[in-house]
Amino acid sequence: MRCCVHSICAFSLCPLVLSDCHPLCHHCAADLHDTGSTCLQCQNARSLLLGDRCVPDCPSGYFVERGACKKCHPSCRTCRGRGPFSCSSCDPGRVLSHLGTCSTACFPGHYLDDNHVCQPCNVHCGSCDSQASCTSCRDPSKVLLLGDCQHESCALQYYLDSSTKTCKGCDSYCLQCQGPHECTRCEEPFLLLEAQCVQECGKGFFADHANHKCMGKIHTPSLHVNGSLTLAIGSMKPLDFFLLNVQDQGGRVEDLLFHVVSTPTNGQLLLSRNGKEVQLDKAGHFSWKDVKEKKVRFVHSREKP
DSSP states (O other): OEEEETTEEEESOOOSSOOOOOTTEEEEEEOTTSSSEEEEEESSTTSEEETTEEESSOOTTEEEETTEEEEOOTTOSEESSSSTTOEEEOOTTOEEOTTSOEESSOOTTEEEOTTSBEEEOOTTEEEEEETTEEEEESSTTOEEETTEEEESSOOTTEEEETTTTEEEEOOTTEEEESSTTOEEEEOTTOEEETTEEESSOOTTEEEETTTTEEEEOSSOOEEEEOSOOOOOTTOEEEOOTTTEEEEOTTSOGGGOEEEOSSOOSSEEEEEEETTEEEEOOTTOEEEHHHHHTTOEEEEEOSSOO
16 A cells, blocks of 8 residues: 655555644654654754654754754763764763763873863873872872972972872971981971971980081080189179089080079079079079179178178
8 A cells, every 4th residue: 555644655554543744844754653753854954853853952862963863872971973982971970081981980191170071181290180280290200299290309398208209298397308207407496306306405415506406415514613702791703614614525515504403501692684683592593604694693691601
């Protein structure tokens, strides 16, 4: 039997009911499996053929080919053409690679942007987390410093982690180091003490200010009193280094601190501090500089000879 619908003819069994074309369809054929029709050509050249109807735009998950909407590859959410290498977006949990495929992660040398699209790293990067921040370097002769791969050695206050070729920060106040807690040089005015930077050297050490280090004391400082202090009753005399013979073979005498072990029985030790006279009692102390500047004085008591 010869059957014609809207000028389209075919030799076939005609359906019992012939349906009109979709309003936007110019030519259609009867669908032999149901009472509908299959559009063959749209009225408007700008319309796109989608199954049995014409639409102004293809829906999500379809692409345009020869005036018709074709379904994207199953791996794509949206696409620009046929096959798995033409994806333009992906389902949740997938990323769009630089090859146009949907995968679980970006390829090496690429990073994931805010739109879940893989972008190429900077040319100097082996890997990165953004265009401006490398996480490893492509050139093995370069080191990674603050996300940059254009340096051959680490800057001050950084050390090289050889396992990752990454420059990492030294400890606080450390100017140069070989690793964490391995300082070799400190910022001024800090001093190096056993690979750490300190403000004071502490017991058993003295400050070597020329080299910005704390040095261990080999010899104990010594103090010898040359004779006795003679002065009239009620009078006053400053202590000086003619009376006090001080030696420190393991450090600088200028850094020594004098501690009062016992107080005189016939007078008082006074220290001039901030324009005032302060009495030094047991456990009091004064510095080498105080003696040099004659700020430490002995005052003979008027009551005791």
